[in-house]
Amino acid sequence: MHAENILPAPAGNQGLPHALLQIFLHIFACTIVVPHIPMATLTTPPATLQPCEHAARGGRALCSPWSRSRIRCRRARAIRIRAEASTGSSSRVAVVGGDGIGEDAGDVIRRLQNGPDVRGVALEGEKGRPVDLTPLAVELIGESFGEWLHDQREAQEQQVRVSVGRDPRLSGPRLSAALFAGLASAGCAVFDMGLATTPACFMSTILPQFSYDASIMMTASHLPYTRNGLKFFTKRGGLTSNEVERICDLAARKYAARKKMAGGNNNNMPPAVPQVDLMSAYAEHLRDIIKERVAHPTSYDTPLEGFKVTVNAGNGCGGFFATDVLAKLGADTSGSLHLDPDGTFPNHMPNPEDATAMSLTRGAVLAHGADLGVVFDTDVDRSGVVDSTGAAINGDRLIALISAIVLREHPGTTVVTDARAGDGLTRFIEARGGRHCLYRVGYRNVIDKGAQLNEDGVETHVMMETTGHGALKENHFLDDGAYMVVKIVIEMVRMRLAGSEGGVGSLIEDLEEPAEAVLLRMDIGGEPKYAKQRGIQAVETFKEYIQEGKLEGWVLDDCGDCSVDQGCLVDSNDHPIDVDAYMYRAKFYDESLGQVGWVHIRQSVHNPNIALNMQSCIPGGCKSMATDLFHRFLLTSGVNEFVDITKVQNFVTLDS
Ligand SMILES: O=P(O)(O)OC[C@H]1O[C@H](O)[C@H](O)[C@@H](O)[C@@H]1O
Numbered sequence: 192m193h194a195e196n197i198l199p200a201p202a203g204n205q206g207l208p209h210a211l212l213q214i215f216l217h218i219f220a221c222t223i224v225v226p227h228i229p230m231a232t233l234t235t236p237p238a239t240l241q242p243c244e245h246a247a248r249g250g251r252a253l254c255s256p257w258s259r260s261r262i263r264c265r266r267a268r269a270i271r272i273r274a275e276a277s278t279g280s281s282s283r284v285a286v287v288g289g290d291g292i293g294e295d296a297g298d299v300i301r302r303l304q305n306g307p308d309v310r311g312v313a314l315e316g317e318k319g320r321p322v323d324l325t326p327l328a329v330e331l332i333g334e335s336f337g338e339w340l341h342d343q344r345e346a347q348e349q350q351v352r353v354s355v356g357r358d359p360r361l362s363g364p365r366l367s368a369a370l371f372a373g374l375a376s377a378g379c380a381v382f383d384m385g386l387a388t389t390p391a392c393f394m395s396t397i398l399p400q401f402s403y404d405a406s407i408m409m410t411a412s413h414l415p416y417t418r419n420g421l422k423f424f425t426k427r428g429g430l431t432s433n434e435v436e437r438i439c440d441l442a443a444r445k446y447a448a449r450k451k452m453a454g455g456n457n458n459n460m461p462p463a464v465p466q467v468d469l470m471s472a473y474a475e476h477l478r479d480i481i482k483e484r485v486a487h488p489t490s491y492d493t494p495l496e497g498f499k500v501t502v503n504a505g506n507g508c509g510g511f512f513a514t515d516v517l518a519k520l521g522a523d524t525s526g527s528l529h530l531d532p533d534g535t536f537p538n539h540m541p542n543p544e545d546a547t548a549m550s551l552t553r554g555a556v557l558a559h560g561a562d563l564g565v566v567f568d569t570d571v572d573r574s575g576v577v578d579s580t581g582a583a584i585n586g587d588r589l590i591a592l593i594s595a596i597v598l599r600e601h602p603g604t605t606v607v608t609d610a611r612a613g614d615g616l617t618r619f620i621e622a623r624g625g626r627h628c629l630y631r632v633g634y635r636n637v638i639d640k641g642a643q644l645n646e647d648g649v650e651t652h653v654m655m656e657t658t659g660h661g662a663l664k665e666n667h668f669l670d671d672g673a674y675m676v677v678k679i680v681i682e683m684v685r686m687r688l689a690g691s692e693g694g695v696g697s698l699i700e701d702l703e704e705p706a707e708a709v710l711l712r713m714d715i716g717g718e719p720k721y722a723k724q725r726g727i728q729a730v731e732t733f734k735e736y737i738q739e740g741k742l743e744g745w746v747l748d749d750c751g752d753c754s755v756d757q758g759c760l761v762d763s764n765d766h767p768i769d770v771d772a773y774m775y776r777a778k779f780y781d782e783s784l785g786q787v788g789w790v791h792i793r794q795s796v797h798n799p800n801i802a803l804n805m806q807s808c809i810p811g812g813c814k815s816m817a818t819d820l821f822h823r824f825l826l827t828s829g830v831n832e833f834v835d836i837t838k839v840q841n842f843v844t845l846d847s
Pocket of ligand 1: 794802
């Protein structure tokens with residue numbers, strides 16, 4: 192069962208009878224001490240969080256769900272919540288409609304930072320969301336990135352060379368011109384790669400014929416056509432959230448003055464920028480990898496002859512993979528869908544998590560008798576596949592498939608995923624001799640964790656988020672949806688050469704799936720500028736409720752500093768500087784049933800909401816967990832004063 196924002200509102204009074212609800216509330220009002228959380232009205236500034244020193248380290252906690260001592264976060268950071276009423280930010284000038292000039296006018300730029308990316312609204316059309324990714328904002332961010340690059344360089348004698356690619360969004364050409372202008376005014380030599388993919392942009396810093404110092408991809412991935420954004424690379428890889436924060440801050444500090452100067456318009460003539468054909472070279476690079484690794488005994492240059500592969504690019508940037516990679520290697524790609532780039536995305540959003548994208552691809556695979564279907568997201572840093580039987584392989588299944596392939600190449604390797612991955616995936620990896628490290632949501636967090644484990648001497652070849660962002664140590668720690676498909680295609684050919692009858696789906700036949708997986712999103716109310724702090728407040732209150740023993744049966748997954756040798760590892764927000772969103776996972780135990788499942792609670796990276804993921808191996812388990820949380824946490828903690836809990840309520844009261 193999967194659900195996100197699709198749960199129907201309860202018709203009439205389908206939920207707990209009102210009287211029963213009153214009894215519940217009365218009981219909990221009597222037994223639970225509700226902490227005072229200063230959140231008077233939604234227009235007052237929220238509380239802020241002050242990180243304190245880490246709690247002392249200890250041995251691995253053997254938590255008992257029924258005793259408070261087991262409900263302890265061994266390495267959790269103590270968080271102190273304090274009211275901010277008299278601090279600077281509360282006295283700042285409000286930014287109205289993302290357009291104000293004042294003491295904090297630059298906040299409109301700072302708010303464009305989404306973790307390691309910049310994302311914003313580039314075109315009118317979203318109700319209640321004005322355009323904030325303006326040409327001026329993009330120009331200033333480009334200029335600040337250029338300055339940041341100069342600061343990073345030891346030798347200053349050569350001009351910094353920066354390439355720029357983009358997806359087909361309608362706002363792309365205009366914003367690219369602004370980006371070129373910003374980079375040029377920072378003294379960079381700029382190269383226009385036109386339509387490109389995000390991983391290809393990074394590869395433009397590596398492939399010897401380009402070898403740029405840095406690259407920027409303009410994309411908003413699977414988000415609506417009205418959005419756009421920026422992803423930044425140097426030869427080291429993608430920038431971290433902290434680095435992007437510094438760049439946005441630099442741009443923010445220039446914003447008010449430049450806006451006055453420009454009168455709100457970007458009047459600069461765009462510089463003349465040479466165009467370069469990166470994608471042909473990148474496609475050739477992928478073809479060479481397939482040829483070399485398959486080393487076909489009779490058809491070295493066309494190892495895909497006799498294979499049918501259907502690609503669904505969703506009108507994003509991924510069409511090249513069908514025409515310039517697979518077809519040129521001999522594959523029949525005639526059943527492919529939506530290969531032509533179209534920035535209005537008329538069919539569906541390019542996204543391997545999108546149900547329409549997956550089911551259309553499934554239909555095409557079955558109709559054409561294809562061996563494999565491939566789904567890319569807009570900028571091709573994510574992918575999913577469909578096997579020859581029509582089974583969708585995305586999320587945990589894709590991680591399992593890649594893990595199965597890589598664990599044969601690198602026995603015992605560690606696989607890092609975000610903590611929304613299922614318990615069945617952990618068992619799947621461990622059954623093949625691998626180790627599973629569960630970490631923070633956000634592709635950059637997952638990749639950085641893998642890089643860090645390698646630095647610490649823990650061999651880690653696979654880093655994959657359940658969203659389909661997958662990076663391999665062998666491929667520059669780069670999340671590259673096309674490279675993941677290259678690995679799968681090579682395996683498909685090898686299996687056939689070895690005489691195997693089954694398709695790649697047969698490699699994950701023993702993956703156990705949860706009985707239920709549900710995602711509910713709770714909108715954060717009030718002024719957008721306080722949304723992040725309110726989100727932190729809600730998520731931290733959940734953690735404190737468990738730590739203080741107010742949620743009997745709930746246990747934080749708090750193994751933040753256990754060795755990967757000991758199995759799973761779940762981060763506990765233990766590096767405050769690097770935290771880009773607050774999140775926790777907690778298991779729920781029932782006295783008679785044992786472990787019912789887990790919930791993962793976090794702030795959304797993109798929108799003012801709290802995402803609540805739940806998984807259970809018991810039918811009805813998600814509803815039990817949601818019901819418990821609804822009555823014992825959401826209603827009693829005060830979180831419901833600034834978070835809209837309707838979707839959880841609807842789920843809880845939904846007839847099963
Ligand atoms: O916070 P959400 O809106 O659920 O989005 C979360 C996701 O955002 C982007 O797509 C990132 O690339 C992912 O790494 C992340 O998991």
